[in-house]
Amino acid sequence: MQLNFSGLRALVTGAGKGIGRDTVKALHASGATVVAVSRTNADLVSLSKECPGIEPVCVDLGDWEATEKALGGVGPVDLLVNNAAVALLRPFLETTKEDFDRSFNVNLRSVLQVSQIVARGMINRGVPGSIVNVSSMVAHVTFPKLAVYSSTKGAMTMLTKSMAMELGPYKIRVNSVNPTVVLTAMGQKVTADSEESQKLKERHPLRKFAEVEDVVNSILFLLSDHSASTSGSGILVDAGYLAS
Template structure:
């Protein structure tokens, strides 16, 4: 199915690894022009070698001023994937200020900032657009040692709905995808313990964690005009976890 993404200009954050990198590769293959944002230059260099024509932007989205400088001159963008995120896992009684600050800066505040920059550009051009926020099943279910992560993703789900409400009149759609554990390097690092993994897998009706492609397919659908009547949604890619 042709999603009609050829010629569109897309910006993807957290583009160096995992879901973000795979999203850039898929958009590039679909004929979109992609701006790839990552804080790791080496990841961007290898991505550009793989996908010639991708425009790299190296910046730490946790730094508001640096992000403003880096993205203010990016130019017109039609599609945005807010994928950058951190998962700092701590027992609730050991949660630190640093974990809170870093997690909310990257997982929530950066989404607001990057989306503002993109949306203002679309509104100024009078152009329609689509934003997809990469959330998590942890936005809607409590997970041990994930106090801060669950909180940031719960806030991201509600931010998605408010953005959809306010940006809808400007023909800008905003949705979220909410994956279960995805077999990215971060997913493998946090769920490598077989006992811990079993406790999660036992709650997933399909009995497996998600592949990166499962999430990317959902993102591309929500970016495309095939989902033109969908906004303010949180789309589970969770094997049925949230149904249990």
């Protein structure tokens, strides 16, 4: 499937590492102009060398005022990938107010804020658009020490559907991708225990975790016109986990 995003401008959050970084690289290679948002400037510097011409924006999306200042005047955006997230591993009984606030501010509130900024621009320009929220299969299943993270992703499911319903009349589609463990830096934290990691892998019918490329390909599909009638949906990239 050949995807061509020439002439379109995309914004990707959490662009410095993992899924976000590879999404930026894939969009750049497919002709899009990309605004890459990360809180780590060093990651943006190295990404700019790999993808000349991207527009780096360094901001902590957990800070509402800083985000408004950094992205309020971002200009026309046709495609949005809300990928930024934190996974603070903590048993339920040890979870703190700070854990809760940080997780919801970055993982969910920033999706609302950035999507509002981008969608208003699309509506004002009278153009269609596509928004993809990077969620997780733990929106649907439980994992130890991920009570708050899972809650942010469960809430994202309803936010995605609500956005799709309200933005649909403006020809703006909103969907999510819900991967299983992906062995990015974040994923490696979740699977640090090699024995438990192996047991978890064997619970997947395909006996594997997801590759970053698998998730990126699903994001690109949802951004593209190949999914023109898909909105309010979530693609499971879970190696069959939820079927088992």
